[in-house]
Amino acid sequence: MKILLLGGTKDSTDLIKHLKSNYDTYILTTTTTEYGSRLALEAGSDDTISRPLLKDEIIGIINNSDFDLLIDATHPFAEHITPTSASVAEICDIPYIRFERPALSFDDIDTSHIIFAESFEDAGKIISEKFPDGNVLHFAGANTMEDVLKNVSIDNFYPRILKVEKSIEKCNNLGIPPEHIIPMKGAASLEENIDLIERYDASVMITKESGEIGGVIEKIDAANIKDISLIMIMRPVIKEVKKEDIVSDLEEFDEKIKINAETEI
Known part of the structure; x- marks a missing residue:
């Protein structure tokens, strides 16, 4: 089975490991960063593309390489790529699964x-x-900083971001002081969140509703313990994706794979 996997999340690396352990597959994973690409390769992906892709590029990859399945395992807040992936699947007439935590x-x-x-x-x-x-402790990624800073002073703004070139560049372009940048690697524990609140004397945190895997519960608990506010952005509803194409765990994923296989037969 030849799979094009739109990744860059922990969900996607877990899915790669699952696919490689349970199916005979070739997996090409696309991510937007070199860091995401490295994690995908470590998880077992056969190859990666480590840059954002345009819709026509994804179509070209599928049509030129005869893929059997398109999987979108991008972040729940990736509002652009998920509608694009659903549209690509229809254009290319390829089975499609949206894996969403x-x-x-x-x-x-x-x-x-x-x-x-x-x-x-x-x-x-x-x-x-x-x-x-x-x-303000900003726990919602580099791509969302600019919208917050329309109304928040940089002097009070402390983003926790992946220490990769694109994220650092975004901080520099926005004028965020280097000493305000908090490097991250994965979701923070409760203790780490409490430490950050205390270290930066935070009055409020910002996060996405990205599910348990995104460390949201640890952020909520830290806010409760330290008696500060947590602003939570609710995830968008992607209308372009059919409900029957969405799975939320590996059991549902395996069932979907089985259904697709039976349909092909």
């Missing part, structure tokens, strides 16, 4: 310190109104 259930979680927001620009507005002089 389940949304966080707040049923048994203390949400008393959470402020829900619909966008990062809204998050910045909330901070300017409620915490105008407070320090």
Whole structure:
């Protein structure tokens, strides 16, 4: 089975390991960074492309290499690539699976310190109104910083980002002081989050609703313990993806693979 996997997440590396352990596959993984590419290769991907791809480029890759399956395992907040991948699958008439981590259930979680927001620009507005002089820990990636900084002072802004060239370049372009940049490697533990709150005297944190795998629960718990606010951006609904094409765990994924195989027969 020849698979084109749109990756760059922990979900995608887990999926690569699962595929290599349970199926006879060739996997080409696309990521937007060299770091993501390295993790994909370490997980067992046969090859990688480590840069953002245009829609026509993805179509060309599929048509020129005779792939059997397109899997989108990008981040739940990758609003552009997921609709694009669904469209590509239709154009190329190739089986398609969207592997998306389940949304966080707040049923048994203390949400008393959470402020829900619909966008990062809204998050910045909330901070300017409620915490105008407070320090801000930004736990939502380099691509979302600019929208927050429309309403938040750089002097109070501390982003936790992957220490890769593109992310550092974004910080430099926005004028973020190097001493404000917090290098990251994977999701932070509860203890690490508490340490960051204390070290930077933070009044508020920003995060995405990226599910348990994204370390959201540890951020919520840290905010509760340190009695500070956590602004949470809710994940977007991607209307272009059919519900039946979405799976949320490896068991559902295997069932989908089985259904696709039976359909081919």
